[in-house]
């Protein structure tokens with residue numbers, strides 16, 4: 406699977422980014438101490454989450470609003486809401 | 499013109515919401531249809547095919563006016579391995595003419611068109627507006643709170659907010675989803691000249707094909723891939739159950755990239771230019787996971803209500819949108835919007851053909867949870883058989899039969915193989 410990782414889905418996507426983040430991690434220490442897999446860094450279809458320097462980094466500007474992460478983190482550690490009306494992903498097709 | 503009180507407010511302008519709003523307006527109720535996207539369809543994704551019979555009930559002879567892409571004449575199922583495919587399909591040229599069977603569409607165009615039909619019927623369509631909360635007086639919903647903090651009042655609220663359904667959850671009409679109740683898919687839409695599409699897929703002008711794929715695409719995870727032909731684009735999806743993706747450390751976009759590399763898929767999409775990426779979930783909890791469909795002043799319709807059965811989604815969204823709206827029309831006539839009156843909607847859904855299908859489909863959900871490798875094994879066995887059967891070698895047909903039997907037996911004990919073959923065939927269409 407690694408060989409496809411260079412591909413970035415965001416090359417083909419229009420996102421009107423809200424300046425206010427709509428995703429945040431409730432408790433960083435939970436990611437560090439209780440979650441060896443960091444599964445959010447794998448399944449998120451637009452790679453919003455990454456494990457960097459012992460911290461879970463969240464780049465909300467990449468989010469395609471599929472809604473999966475809030476229901477998938479086994480520690481319920483992701484607060485997710487919709488971006489404000491009119492902001493976020495704009496599918497043209 | 500902005501008012502601040504309506505007979506009904508509909509949240510979400512997908513198929514469920516636009517049909518609900520249209521139905522309400524046709525019955526002379528004042529309606530606001532609120533959509534968080536810049537325009538209806540700008541947040542939405544599906545495979546996709548819309549089904550003529552249901553769509554026509556709401557939008558008579560829609561294909562003359564609506565932005566449909568191609569009339570589907572061919573449905574194929576591909577059971578895939580590394581370098582082979584066992585392929586089952588049906589060609590029905592009767593489906594190329596009226597009354598048609600189903601059409602491929604692109605959501606950014608088609609959802610916009612449906613909402614436009616609602617607007618023409620008098621619905622107040624407001625886009626770029628997120629509903630943050632439902633507003634209550636006691637237990638009864640009396641309107642909504644928007645993301646700028648302003649409020650709109652209504653006698654009834656229709657939650658047509660799709661799978662993520664944060665308001666349905668906030669209203670405690672459903673429990674939190676588990677990753678077992680959701681599938682997650684990624685999609686690419688790729689531009690390709692219409693002539694080339696017709697050549698490669700063996701179609702005439704305006705005719706369309708669908709290919710559902712299992713086995714290889716999901717690398718052992720429980721999921722599917724698929725290609726739909728549009729006028730001058732191809733829609734391609736791949737994905738699977740969320741819990742399974744999590745467990746295997748996979749993402750749907752990687753599955754999609756993998757599927758595109760398959761030698762037999764590659765030649766279908768060669769030269770096509772990706773113009774759109776999308777990702778979306780499907781509520782796949784089945785009958786057992788259905789939320790409560792109504793409460794005082796609220797009805798829940800479409801994906802928010804878990805209305806998915808096999809490959810059907812948009813049609814059940816339209817039907818539940820219509821049923822929900824009809825219950826509100828009756829409630830308006832009675833002047834009573836309590837759960838007791840609105841239960842007419844839940845009762846109608848409970849008696850519907852699709853709920854019976856969903857009850858029957860309950861087995862699918864359980865089957866995949868118990869046999870996560872079923873699709874993969876099915877596909878592998880079929881392809882091994884294909885090679886065994888079609889290889890021209892120096893063996894008698896008796897020896898060949900023995901070889902084929904060995905192929906089946908080598909994969910796993912026979913009873914499980916036969917069971918998987920049968921079930922895989924039965925459930926392959928459950929995206």
Ligand SMILES: Cc1cc2nc3c(=O)[nH]c(=O)nc-3n(C[C@H](O)[C@H](O)[C@H](O)COP(=O)(O)OP(=O)(O)OC[C@H]3O[C@@H](n4cnc5c(N)ncnc54)[C@H](O)[C@@H]3O)c2cc1C
Nearest residue numbers: 510512513514534544545546547629660800801811812815
């Ligand atoms: C990969 C995939 C393939 C599919 N293939 C098919 C197929 O081939 N055929 C088929 O019939 N179905 C298919 N479906 C299912 C189909 O897409 C859904 O069943 C259908 O879109 C549900 O319609 P809906 O109106 O309930 O929800 P949606 O279409 O999701 O619409 C919900 C709308 O509500 C808006 N919204 C949500 N919350 C708010 C809020 N708080 N405020 C304002 N607006 C809000 C959203 O922006 C959206 O426009 C597929 C789905 C997927 C994911």
Ligand code: SF4
Nearest residue numbers: 436440443445478482
């Ligand atoms: S899955 Fe949840 S707990 Fe684990 S790293 Fe991601 S956010 Fe943190």
Ligand code: SF4
Nearest residue numbers: 449468469471472474
């Ligand atoms: S909503 Fe989907 S795309 Fe956005 S961060 Fe969560 S998983 Fe990723």
